[in-house]
Amino acid sequence: MDDVTAAFDLLSRGAEEILLVEDLLTKLKTGKPLRIKAGFDPTAPDLHLGHTVLLNKMRQFQELGHEVIFLIGDFTGMIGDPSGKNITRPPLTREDVEENAITYRKQIFKVLHPEKTKIMMNSQWMDQLSALDLIKLAATHTVARMLERDDFHKRYSSGQSIAIHEFLYPLMQGYDSVAMHADVELGGTDQKFNLLMGRELQKHVGQSPQVVITMPLLLGLDGVKKMSKSLNNYIGIDESPQEIFGKVMSISDETMWTYFELVSFRPMTEIHRWREEIDQGLNPRDIKFRLAEELVERFHDHTAAKQAHENFVQQFQQGVIPTDLAEAHLKVGEQGLVIANIIKSAGLTASTSEALRMIQQGAVKVDGERVNDKDLVFTKGQEFVLQVGKRRFAKVILN
């Protein structure tokens, strides 16, 4: 396998679409470092594993020696919602953007090579753009073409309003590619329309059109919906080693393979071999451990990964109580406290009724012993380890 084929193989891993494949091959064959663009929102970043699908692809380009640009779309962010209808989206200040860039940096450098990553803000060239320039940009595309974009089409047909400036945003994203002389732009599948704008505008001004690589959206822990904060099916990259490890272990065996393809750095050949091993009888859990460790190591470090693995095995497989328990200091009166109230006050359930349900299901343990009596009372001075379900623990101190 020659260099270009090997590079293409790596870069197309997990990709939904490459437009056009031959353009990418041509660019790779020049042997020159390519300019890789990926755009990110300027609003407060709080990245989860889903976001890293793109970051990983950027990292692969870095490893092949290309120039990777992390572009923060601050220009439009600083506009806010110019229609003034959405008062919950105030314009960002220059300081907000700078601060968000710092938060981004802290998170993205868990995946990207800091010294090989160029962070740019599109206000750098957008602030220079005149109304005249924007008119010329707008003249390159038709209203009908813009209404082909999935979400515009849906909103227009269903009578939902589209403000005219929304038609300008894809053009501006395309213009970023012109200003940056991007060779490749990466984005989610939902960004395809906007990414192609870059291609078209570059052609329009006589630049070689960028290659568009779209990456699929990562499935959430449920294996059904896309990973998102609001669906609470995500792994935050700032979460504790324990949380990340446990969450990875909770995904289905099927979902595990798409995670391997999109968020693991292990070679696909190795991953295929594991799959074969499982077919021959290996427990999928053992392979899932590798993914969990890899991810904890990436977002924390090697020691944390080993420790998280050990904790997990102890806690779930051997029933051993973890050593670094949260402590719940509760005040009790003369009559003492009934078990369900203690569970709720220690924060192990959201409500007393949920606590009662857990007792009924036999899911509550005190110092490792199952509690069956929902009227069990504890009094001042007692200390014990309280466990609810498989993973909720607290050290309870009554005083």
Next chain:
Amino acid sequence: MDDVTAAFDLLSRGAEEILLVEDLLTKLKTGKPLRIKAGFDPTAPDLHLGHTVLLNKMRQFQELGHEVIFLIGDFTGMIGDPSGKNITRPPLTREDVEENAITYRKQIFKVLHPEKTKIMMNSQWMDQLSALDLIKLAATHTVARMLERDDFHKRYSSGQSIAIHEFLYPLMQGYDSVAMHADVELGGTDQKFNLLMGRELQKHVGQSPQVVITMPLLLGLDGVKKMSKSLNNYIGIDESPQEIFGKVMSISDETMWTYFELVSFRPMTEIHRWREEIDQGLNPRDIKFRLAEELVERFHDHTAAKQAHENFVQQFQQGVIPTDLAEAHLKVGEQGLVIANIIKSAGLTASTSEALRMIQQGAVKVDGERVNDKDLVFTKGQEFVLQVGKRRFAKVILN
């Protein structure tokens, strides 16, 4: 009748719509001079009587002491066709615009008071507009609202393309009103949508919204279609006194009344009185003479108007041949020239067959005598006055 009522009466003369009437009354009642805006194309101006409908309305405002601004939309003119599809519409240079402004001046001051007219170019503020400003402007309106505009709606439904920047032009016209703090904007009925943009954008920035006055399009000489160069049913304001006089006299009696309303400065009370006089038996031609004289006087002078009237009467009513005849020097061979060929060669008809038709209709005269013989031949050395129809004359010299 108080001043405001009298002013309103004059200003609403011939107007198609006033939006809103109460706003106009309120503004008039302040007693302050209002800023009146009317926008004109920056392309080479060659005005005809139809254009003066708007100019007359501007003049009425001037006579009431208001500030009239003749706005040349040079900003977009200097863009040309940014889509690059229409190569026949090259961008205007600053020099082109200046030159066109001079040509405009020469023509409009036949109607407007030079010292009371302010000529402005919208590039004055548009050149300062940033992309950001334009985005904010675009955010004030929706795609659906823009597609309500008649021509956009038709084009979109019939699958004709609309470039996105075309959606920006009405907004920019509206922004002109904001930049100018216009109190009133005048325009043709076909401009209503764009004029209302000004109202909306002014409200958006907290200005008192301009009053929109739309004027109907003047009918052409045919009394059916709107006056236009391309339909050749127009009276150019640079035409000779003879031409203007003759063309006015050619309109129907019915069309005459709309001309009186829209392009005459005679009070409506007077015009209504004339109408009554005709009902009582006066020849409409005598009233049409007054319109013809008024227009010749406006575009030339009093003497020219009187002279044109006299010529017209002589030529058409008394059959007298005009004295300032064009001469046609024609070469003839041994056999001489047949009458139809002479008519065509002298430029009095477009073809020989038309000439033959005119002879057949009894519409051809030689030295005042009707020619009935289509085979009539003239020979070298002969000179005579040739007349075709009522108004086509030539002095023919055969040699």
